[in-house]
Structures are given as structure tokens and as C-alpha cells.
Amino acid sequence: MHPLTGAVDCDLHPDLPPVAALLPYLEGHWADAMVERGIESLETASYPPNVPLAARPDRRPLLGTGVAGLAGATLDAWGLSAGILNPLLGVHLVFNQDMAVALARALNEWIAREWLDRDARLRASIVVPLQSVPDAVEEIERRAADPRFVQVLVPAMWEVPYGRRSLWPVWEAAARHRLPVGIHAGSAYRHPPTSLGWPSYYAEDYAAQSLGFQSQVGSLITEGVFQQIPDLTVVLIESGVTWLPSYLWRLAKFWRGVRSEVPWLAESPAAVARRHIRLTTAPFDAPEDADTVGRLMDQLGSEEMLLFASDWPHWQWDGAAPPLPAGIPPALAAKLTRANPRSTYPRLAAEVPA
Amino acid sequence: MAKVVVAPVAEMPPGSRRRIQTETRAIAVFNVGGEFFAINDRCPHGGGSLSCGVLTGLVESDGPGRYRYSRKGEILRCPWHAWEFDLRTGRSVCDPARMKVRQWPARVEPGAALAAETFPVSVEDDYVVVEA
Numbered sequence: 080m081h082p083l084t085g086a087v088d089c090d091l092h093p094d095l096p097p098v099a100a101l102l103p104y105l106e107g108h109w110a111d112a113m114v115e116r117g118i119e120s121l122e123t124a125s126y127p128p129n130v131p132l133a134a135r136p137d138r139r140p141l142l143g144t145g146v147a148g149l150a151g152a153t154l155d156a157w158g159l160s161a162g163i164l165n166p167l168l169g170v171h172l173v174f175n176q177d178m179a180v181a182l183a184r185a186l187n188e189w190i191a192r193e194w195l196d197r198d199a200r201l202r203a204s205i206v207v208p209l210q211s212v213p214d215a216v217e218e219i220e221r222r223a224a225d226p227r228f229v230q231v232l233v234p235a236m237w238e239v240p241y242g243r244r245s246l247w248p249v250w251e252a253a254a255r256h257r258l259p260v261g262i263h264a265g266s267a268y269r270h271p272p273t274s275l276g277w278p279s280y281y282a283e284d285y286a287a288q289s290l291g292f293q294s295q296v297g298s299l300i301t302e303g304v305f306q307q308i309p310d311l312t313v314v315l316i317e318s319g320v321t322w323l324p325s326y327l328w329r330l331a332k333f334w335r336g337v338r339s340e341v342p343w344l345a346e347s348p349a350a351v352a353r354r355h356i357r358l359t360t361a362p363f364d365a366p367e368d369a370d371t372v373g374r375l376m377d378q379l380g381s382e383e384m385l386l387f388a389s390d391w392p393h394w395q396w397d398g399a400a401p402p403l404p405a406g407i408p409p410a411l412a413a414k415l416t417r418a419n420p421r422s423t424y425p426r427l428a429a430e431v432p433a
Numbered sequence: 434m435a436k437v438v439v440a441p442v443a444e445m446p447p448g449s450r451r452r453i454q455t456e457t458r459a460i461a462v463f464n465v466g467g468e469f470f471a472i473n474d475r476c477p478h479g480g481g482s483l484s485c486g487v488l489t490g491l492v493e494s495d496g497p498g499r500y501r502y503s504r505k506g507e508i509l510r511c512p513w514h515a516w517e518f519d520l521r522t523g524r525s526v527c528d529p530a531r532m533k534v535r536q537w538p539a540r541v542e543p544g545a546a547l548a549a550e551t552f553p554v555s556v557e558d559d560y561v562v563v564e565a
Contacts, residue, residue: 244497303497335478335527336515342494342501347528 081158082409083387083400086416087427088162090263090316090359090388091153091201093194094143095122095168096186104185104192109178121182123169125234125265126393130281135394142392146197153391154200157400160417161427163229164194164203165316171209171234171267179208180218187222195227202427204232204261207249216252223256229424230314231258235291236266242295242302250308257425259312259357262295264288289364292318293326296356300330303343305355312423314357317390319364324378327352353381357423359388360404360415361395369406376407386423387416434537438552439561442541445469448506452484455565462539462563463488463520465506470520471539471563472509477532478525481513491519491526538564 098119102110126133134142141148154162168186173179183206190203205222207215222228231253239245241262253260265288271277273287292315305311327349334341334348344351365371376382389401396402403412421428439451439462451462452474459474461484474484490505508526509518517526518534525532542562544554554560 307497338527339489339492339517342492343497343499345494 081400082403082412083416084158085160086157086387087420087424088153088157088159088389088391088401089314089386089420089424090361090390091149091162091164092390092392093149093164093166093190094145095120095166096189096193100193101182101185101189104188105181106184109181109185112178121169121172123167123172123265124268124284126167127281132285132394134392135397138392138394146194146201149391150198150200153389154198157389159200161200161202161420163424163427164190164201165230165232165261165263166190166203166206167263167265168206170206171237171265173210176208176210176214179210180214183208183215183218184221187218187228191225191227195225202227202229202424202430204228204230205258206232209233209237209246209249212246212248215249219249219252219256219258223258226426226430229258229426230261232261232263234265234267235262235288235295235318236268236270236272238267238269240294240298240302242298242300242304244302247304247307250304250311254308254311257310259314259423261314261316262292262318264292264317266291288317289319289322293322296323296326296352297330297348299355300348300351301334301341301344303341305351306343312355312357314359314386314423316359316388317361317393318358319362320358320360320379320385321364321375323352323356323358324375324380349380353379353384357384357386357419359386359390361388361390361393361401363404365404367402367405372404372406376404376411382411382414383419383422385415386420434564436547437563437565438547438554439539439563441555442559442561445561448488450484450488451561452482453563458565459484460537460563460565462561463509464561465520469539469541469561471537471565472518472520472523473535473537475534476511476513476516476518477534478511478516479513481511483509483511483518483534485512486510487512489517 170182205228266272272284330348445464447464453460461474462471487510488506489508490502491508493501507520523534523536541559544558545556547554
């Protein structure tokens, strides 16, 4: 049996709809306003369409072909049992709160009608308008009624760090409905993607994403989000993996010296991370060398944290099927591809047979 | 264990500390509100001199933003990496199961009981004594 047979792909990207495709799902005023204001697309600088990473050349012909193209190239080709759609439309870029709320609502409805209704293996993340916390909570409450939505999706870099108390109602709503919060690479560009200022080149921007993820992990843990919301799981998507052990070592080291500053954190940040943080495997960011991967798994200190993902159609790997980390034993491969996604996404486990 | 006379009690009021050197080890002695505590003067983490550390209280919490402060003066913060140690147990606050500084019994004894020792004591006074 191929190691991906029956796997759950935890990071698939549907085509980004042009605004015209969302018009049928936008409420009257907003449908007309988008046309009248000439807003035709919400693509972000995180994934410019022509950047090589955005799609492998042989997949470009499949872009824009909807469910059939995606399902054929992923679910069918690799024998997956399910795949989770993470739409990366730039709803988070919008400054007008009401427009952001309307767009998030329309995008989630579009995903349900145009994707989830058309292939029973597909699941999706709920895009939430963090621009307005009460509306983000309301959108979670609305979509939670549909079990095919299995996660709440936010960008790696937002206006404030995610541990801040002003955002807790969103995370509480997610946990209440057994929805992990998926933090996906990308920025609302309220701040430069590096803490030094604006980078000049795409390679800098993309590489700096992992620094954004690090800061979010530090914020969530030190602010006590996981003490406040013990049932919350956070999934880092397209974050890279191998930076995490060294970052946790550093965070734990400093926590030991300034523990009294955050007394609610009564155990090492690394222990909290192992319980509450999950990461997808594309990209993994390690050489194809079993010894190196083995050492990294030892440093990670948990076999529960990794979730298989292809990051389709992004060009993270070559070959016919997405790779698993080099040299991992079959039992661990089975966890990554099947058991861990089901335990991380409880709403998925209820619907997709193991 | 040998009995080591640290100082006359009158010279170690509450809040004071002494570092003493025996033949084999350095010991940090503290008077916390009239109670005496003695620990190794070497932090088990990185080797910092604990007798130079800050004495503070225990900060605990039952949730983010909630602070419970108690036992003022009973927690010693190492001057090197700021690890905290509980003077009553010797255990570190951040990793109590695995990291502990060695303690030594410390108490006050009358000079009369120490007269046979080789230290110059006055039988009229009380002394801080460490068994080390």
C-alpha cells in the first residue's frame, strides 16, 4: 500500500476566486459596491500568481479548473481519504471592517457551494474577518453548523500578536466548536514581514514567514492562551517545521529566567507546545537524509505534532506525490498521514472513516 | 557533618546573608524573618554564586493576568541566569522535579554549647551554626 493511501491532506489550496465569482454570494449592497468600486481581485503579495512557488509549472494548466482539477491531481492521484481546503484570498488585507465581514461570509459560502458540495472528500477552513472580533465569532458560529468546516483560518502575520486578549473570543469560539485555529503563511501587511523593515525580494519575504510563526508561538504560549482555553489546538500551516525545536529551546531557556513575569506558565513552553501546537509537513525544511530527520524528530520530542500536507498547488516538492520526511518509519508515516490529522481535527474524525 | 559557626546572631539580622567557606565547599546563609537557611553557594544550573542573588517572593497564578504573591523573601534568584530557588526546599521554581540546590541544616545555638569547638566563641552570646 502506498504510504499516502487513505491519508488526509491538511493543506490544499483551491483556486482563488475573482471577485466576480463571489458576487452571487455577496449581499446586495456589497455585490454592487465591489463592481462600482472596481475591486476585481484580492490577490496578495504573499503569493503573486507568477512567482514560481505559487504553482509548479506542470500544475499551472490545472489552475482555474475547480474541484475536478484539484481532486483529480490530489485526492484521486494519491488515494487520499480527505483534504482540507485553505483559501488564501486576501480578505485579511481589507481595511474596511464591514467589507471584510461581507467578503469572509461570501468566501465561506462559495467554498461550501462550489467545492464542498461537489466532492464529499473535501473539508474546508473558515476564513474569519479578524478586523471585527464579534463578527469573526459570528462567522464561526454560523459555519460551525456545517461539519465540513473543520478549522478556523488566519494569516501568520496580523495587526497584533495572536496571544493578545482582544482576540481571545475568536479562539474561544473555535475551541467551543472543536475547530483548531490554523495559522497559514501569509501577512496582512500591517507591518513589514521582517522586524527590520521592508525586505526587497520575495525570497526574503517568504523565508521571513517562519519568523512570524515563531513570534505567534511565543505570543500564544506566554500570554497564557492555552491556560485560558485548554481545549485549543493551533496548527501552523506551511510554516516549515525544523525551526521549531531550536526556537522552543530558546523560549524555554529564557522562560526559566523570567518565569515570574508569566506565572500562569507553570511548565516549560516546550511542553505546552507539544500539547497544543501542530505543524503541516509541506515545507518540512530539512535535507532528504534519514539521520538528520531522525535527530529533528528527537528534538521535536513528539510524534503527535506533524500533519501530512501537500500544499498543492504550491511548488514545495518535485515528483509525482508529495514526500514524507526522509526515512521516517512506517508507523510514524501512518501517524502523520492518518492518525494525527484525525486527532487534531475532531470534526474530521467524526466524518471520515480511518 | 561538622558544625560550622557562621557568625554571632547579633551580626546577622533579618534580611542579611553570609557566604562561608569550609574546607570543601562554599555555603550561602540567609536570615529570612528570623529563620536561618543554608544552601550551597553554587547554582546547580550554571554555577552562579547564590549568596549574591536577589531574595524575592513567590509569584503564582491561576490564569493569565492573575498574580498571587506570597512568601516574600523566601525565593532566591540566581544572579547569573535568574533561576529561582525555594529556600525552604532547595528546589528550583521552574523545574522543581529535576533541579535542586543542596541544603544544609542551619540554626541558632548558644555559645555555651559551642565552647568545646575550635572557634573563638563567647559563652554569653548566641551563634548561627551550619551543619556542613
